[in-house]
Amino acid sequence: MIRWLRQHGRVFLQTLRRFKAQPVAVLLNTLVIGVALSLPTAGYVLLNHARAAADGVAARPQLSLFLQVDASAETVSQLKVRLENHPAVAAVRFVPKDTALEQLAQSTGLGDLTQVLDGNPLPDAFVIDAKDLAPPALDRLREEMSRWPGVEHVQVDSGWARRLDALLRLGRTGMALLGGLLALALVLTTFNTIRLQILTQRDEIELSKLIGATDGFIRRPFLYYGTLLGLLGGVAAWAIVEGSLRLLADPVAELAQLYGAAFRLTSLGIRDSLGLLGLSAALGWLGASLSVARHLRDIEPR
Numbered sequence: 001m002i003r004w005l006r007q008h009g010r011v012f013l014q015t016l017r018r019f020k021a022q023p024v025a026v027l028l029n030t031l032v033i034g035v036a037l038s039l040p041t042a043g044y045v046l047l048n049h050a051r052a053a054a055d056g057v058a059a060r061p062q063l064s065l066f067l068q069v070d071a072s073a074e075t076v077s078q079l080k081v082r083l084e085n086h087p088a089v090a091a092v093r094f095v096p097k098d099t100a101l102e103q104l105a106q107s108t109g110l111g112d113l114t115q116v117l118d119g120n121p122l123p124d125a126f127v128i129d130a131k132d133l134a135p136p137a138l139d140r141l142r143e144e145m146s147r148w149p150g151v152e153h154v155q156v157d158s159g160w161a162r163r164l165d166a167l168l169r170l171g172r173t174g175m176a177l178l179g180g181l182l183a184l185a186l187v188l189t190t191f192n193t194i195r196l197q198i199l200t201q202r203d204e205i206e207l208s209k210l211i212g213a214t215d216g217f218i219r220r221p222f223l224y225y226g227t228l229l230g231l232l233g234g235v236a237a238w239a240i241v242e243g244s245l246r247l248l249a250d251p252v253a254e255l256a257q258l259y260g261a262a263f264r265l266t267s268l269g270i271r272d273s274l275g276l277l278g279l280s281a282a283l284g285w286l287g288a289s290l291s292v293a294r295h296l297r298d299i300e301p302r
């Protein structure tokens with residue numbers, strides 16, 4: 001075990017010396033990988049912020065539960081208790097039929113007309129805020145409540161929520177496609193970099209094979225090189241995204257304040273940061289592994 005660790009430690013230090021010997025090439029490759037990874041990462045962060053902002057806006061989709069016109073006070077009380085104890089309900093507000101008629105008269109300007117009515121044609125109602133704002137969840141809740149005794153009709157205002165959900169799904173799909181393409185570009189960049197490394201060390205590789213070096217021994221430095229290059233690219237991408245978020249945080253907060261919203265861009269969390277670094281290192285290793293598998297078999301001792 002100690003011998004294995006020493007071998008890997010020696011290869012790691014050897015890779016760092018190669019980086020130090022080629023600072024310009026390493027810097028350029030790191031920037032290319034960093035820019036490529038920063039685009040889907042920034043899109044992912046912005047989509048998460050858009051989802052959080054959408055969940056926090058005042059115009060949340062609500063359900064309107066209309067009771068039967070002849071519903072008794074006991075029925076109203078039972079429904080109120082049932083709604084308040086429902087696990088999918090975040091908040092509930094009762095709107096008496098008299099209040100609803102007054103609001104209708106004020107909003108339409110037909111106060112004189114409502115005064116000549118023989119009775120109040122409007123039913124009592126509950127306005128419900130659901131915990132899960134996803135359109136399918138709202139539809140399930142509407143179907144459940146419409147079967148309750150004393151309920152005449154349940155209406156859900158989820159049209160805008162459906163459009164927003166579709167827009168966010170489209171954004172996530174677009175970011176996934178962009179991320180896939182740029183991940184492929186990262187793999188190809190590492191593939192080509194390792195290919196050049198192999199070609200420049202062809203004589204050394206041939207000599208190593210002549211003295212009995214195994215394929216694993218020869219492959220190990222190139223895998224370290226590709227993995228560390230990918231990791232450096234991930235660090236560059238993290239720095240680009242983090243710096244952009246910090247620069248945009250105050251202007252975005254000021255713009256949101258003008259619209260009466262409390263919204264602020266936040267930095268990448270530890271989990272997302274580690275995920276970015278791990279993904280970049282894995283893609284670098286993949287590119288190096290493919291390049292080594294493709295080109296080392298063509299080098300044989302003469």
